[in-house]
Amino acid sequence: xxxxxxxxxxxxxxxxxxxxxxxxxxxxxxxxxxxxxxxxxxxxxxxxxxxxxxxxxxxxxxxxxxxxxxxxxxxxxxxxxxxxxxxxxxxxxxxxxxxxxxxxxxxxxxxxxxxxxxxxxxxxxxxxxxxxxxxxxxxxxxxxxxxxxxxxxxxxxxxxxxxxxxxxxxxxxxxxxxxxxxxxxxxxxxxxxxxxxxxxxxxxxxxxxxxxxxxxxxxxxxxxxxxxxxxxxxxxxxxxxxxx
Numbered sequence: 001x002x003x004x005x006x007x008x009x010x011x012x013x014x015x016x017x018x019x020x021x022x023x024x025x026x027x028x029x030x031x032x033x034x035x036x037x038x039x040x041x042x043x044x045x046x047x048x049x050x051x052x053x054x055x056x057x058x059x060x061x062x063x064x065x066x067x068x069x070x071x072x073x074x075x076x077x078x079x080x081x082x083x084x085x086x087x088x089x090x091x092x093x094x095x096x097x098x099x100x101x102x103x104x105x106x107x108x109x110x111x112x113x114x115x116x117x118x119x120x121x122x123x124x125x126x127x128x129x130x131x132x133x134x135x136x137x138x139x140x141x142x143x144x145x146x147x148x149x150x151x152x153x154x155x156x157x158x159x160x161x162x163x164x165x166x167x168x169x170x171x172x173x174x175x176x177x178x179x180x181x182x183x184x185x186x187x188x189x190x191x192x193x194x195x196x197x198x199x200x201x202x203x204x205x206x207x208x209x210x211x212x213x214x215x216x217x218x219x220x221x222x223x224x225x226x227x228x229x230x231x232x233x234x235x236x237x238x239x240x241x242x243x244x
Contacts, residue, residue: 014045014046014047014048015045015046016043016044016045016046017044017045017046017080017081017100017177017178017210018042018043018044018067018078018079018080018081018177018178018210018212019042019043019044019078019079020040020041020042020043020066020067020076020077020078020079021041021076021077022039022040022041022075022076022077023037023039023040023041023042023063023066023073023075023076023077023078024036024037024038024039024040024073024074024075024076024233025037025062025066025071025073025074025075025233026038026074026075035059035232035233036059036062036063036233037059037062037063037066037230037233037234038075038233038234039076039234039235040063040066040076040234040235041235042067042228042235044178044210044212045210046177046208046209046210047204047205047208047209047210048204048210048211048225048226049200049201049204049210049211049213049223049224049225049226050210050211050212050213050224050225050226050227050228051213051214051215051220051221051224051226051227051228052064052212052213052214052215052228052230053214053215053216053221053227053228053229053230054229054230054231055231058230058231058232058233059230059232059233059234060182060214060230061182061214062233063214063230063233064180064182064212064214066078067180067212068097068101068103068180069085069093069096069097069101070097070103072085080096080100080101080177080178081100081177083096098123098126098127098174099127099174100176100177100178101176101177101178101179101180102170102171102172102174102176102178102179102180103171103179103180103181103182104164104167104168104171104179104180104181104182104184104213105167105181105182105184106182106183106184106185106186106187107187108155108160108163108164108166108167108187109167110155110163110166110167110170111155112154112155112156113154114154114155115151115152115153115154116142116147116150116151116152116153116154116155116158116162116166116169117138117142117151117152119155119166119170120138120141120142120166120169120170120173121134121135121138121173122170122173123170123173123174124137124138124173124174127174137173138151138169138173139151141169141170141172141173142166142169144169144172145165145166145168145169145199146165146195147162147165147166147169150162150166159192160187160188160189160192161188161189161191161192161193161195161196164184164185164187164188164192164196165195165196165199167184168184168196168199168200172203176209177209177210178209178210178211178212179200179203179209179210179211179212179213180211180212180213181200181211181212181213181214181215182213182214183214183215183216184196184200184213184215185197185215185217185220186215186216193217193219194219197217197219197220197223200213200220201223204225
């Protein structure tokens, strides 16, 4: 063998963590049939930030719900780390979401009567994590989002930006392969939006998490690896991965 031949033949292989083929969702309304999304083919890789853009009603939230197994498609299929949602029982679907996916919502989604730390601990309690390990993980992710000193505060005692960071910490409590975020900066001022954007990018670049985020934020889109444009539920442009 020629010296160096083996090394030169090695290629970096990106890990596919989320895949959709022919994905569609149709809603029946009193006004008739409404297409939420249609014919979506998509593959997401570990350590990648993918931004989904489009006008209101373009299908961004519908697509994210389907990718995260929060809704069932009327056509096509979704795989998470090679496991299809189709055919899973409700319990298996919940387990797959809990073990592999984290969700961030624009309305924060925190339980108002629970402290920041208690909100973050919920996924770990659902997983029946040992109390000591649970407390250690809660402390770890709160430190990651810069809220160590706010663990005992209730959501209404926190700013909007702090509440969203609690939401991110909760999404990270059971370490996910994929974060799905629907307009995570929509209710934040520019300063807090920048903090959240930097945090998402940190998770992608240092933790290798795949982040799929629907947003109108041009700054975040400009920093993404890929930007997907939706129009009337269909992908209309899909630029390739940006060079490092």
